[in-house]
Amino acid sequence: MTSRDGDERSNDWDPDSYDAEVGFVADYGESVVDLLDPRPGERVLDLGCGTGHLTADIAEAVGPEGLAVGVDQSDEMVAEARETYPECHFAAVDAREFDPETLPSAPERFDAVFSNAALHWIPWADQRTVAERVADALAPGGRFVAELGGRGNVATIVDAVVDELESRGYEAANPWYFPTVGEHATVLERAGFEVRMARLFDRPTVLDGPDGLRNWLDVFADSLFASLSADEEDAVVTAVEDRLRQDLYDPDAEAWTAGYRRLRFLAVRD
Numbered sequence: 443m444t445s446r447d448g449d450e451r452s453n454d455w456d457p458d459s460y461d462a463e464v465g466f467v468a469d470y471g472e473s474v475v476d477l478l479d480p481r482p483g484e485r486v487l488d489l490g491c492g493t494g495h496l497t498a499d500i501a502e503a504v505g506p507e508g509l510a511v512g513v514d515q516s517d518e519m520v521a522e523a524r525e526t527y528p529e530c531h532f533a534a535v536d537a538r539e540f541d542p543e544t545l546p547s548a549p550e551r552f553d554a555v556f557s558n559a560a561l562h563w564i565p566w567a568d569q570r571t572v573a574e575r576v577a578d579a580l581a582p583g584g585r586f587v588a589e590l591g592g593r594g595n596v597a598t599i600v601d602a603v604v605d606e607l608e609s610r611g612y613e614a615a616n617p618w619y620f621p622t623v624g625e626h627a628t629v630l631e632r633a634g635f636e637v638r639m640a641r642l643f644d645r646p647t648v649l650d651g652p653d654g655l656r657n658w659l660d661v662f663a664d665s666l667f668a669s670l671s672a673d674e675e676d677a678v679v680t681a682v683e684d685r686l687r688q689d690l691y692d693p694d695a696e697a698w699t700a701g702y703r704r705l706r707f708l709a710v711r712d
């Protein structure tokens with residue numbers, strides 16, 4: 443059960459717990475900014491910018507002659523990004539509806555579109571639409587550089603949660619679809635991109651503290667627990683911790699390790 447069918451399964455984004463509990467997402471994203479290699483004077487769009495840390499890094503790299511615009515569908519994340527980085531440009535926009543002409547601070551076309559850890563939050567059935575929107579927003583030769591969860595991402599955790607929910611009689615559905623390189627490259631090519639680089643790689647990710655897994659589920663797994671009361675959710679999370687402790691928890695380091703697998707690509711608009 444995945445969101446490949448295009449079901450809308452939303453997550454509530456709380457900027458404070460996002461930055462406090464999973465700040466590693468933007469930290470890891472810095473190497474995706476390195477791949478983007480933003481240059482002075484460039485106009486760059488950050489799709490699904492969250493709390494704006496990477497947009498600010500890009501803004502610094504493109505300098506006063508350039509422009510970095512962060513867009514995100516969450517009003518809360520955009521409000522936090524604006525408060526933290528008042529000098530940057532942010533807008534609450536759904537990537538599936540992105541149109542540079544509707545943004546006061548946006549140019550007609552961008553030199554590059556960037557995205558970190560956001561695309562897999564958009565249903566798989568809508569990825570073609572997103573890729574076409576990005577292609578429309580780019581100048582010819584413009585680049586699309588992004589990282590998202592790839593095939594097998596956090597599978598051990600998702601499987602344990604789904605199994606636990608089903609064993610208790612709840613309906614459970616994986617909220618994400620994590621594509622292979624071939625699947626995602628095909629979407630990009632159909633939208634008019636030449637895929638210059640795409641790779642899937644393991645990135646074991648430490649979730650600090652005895653509550654690391656619990657905190658991670660709290661930030662990211664809303665939709666898995668949507669029909670449960672707070673007490674029921676707590677019982678399921680405790681049972682999931684018990685299932686996974688032996689394999690994923692290191693008591694000496696007091697840390698969990700999540701089996702992240704990332705799909706990173708650089709594509710150029712034809």
Ligand SMILES: C[S@@+](CC[C@H](N)C(=O)[O-])C[C@H]1O[C@@H](n2cnc3c(N)ncnc32)[C@H](O)[C@@H]1O
Nearest residue numbers: 468490491492514515516536537558559560563
């Ligand atoms: C895990 S966060 C990543 C945020 C940021 N890029 C970072 O690296 O910290 C995922 C973000 O994608 C955003 N998002 C999800 N679906 C979206 C959509 N359809 N359009 C725009 N943003 C979306 C969420 O609101 C959230 O802020």
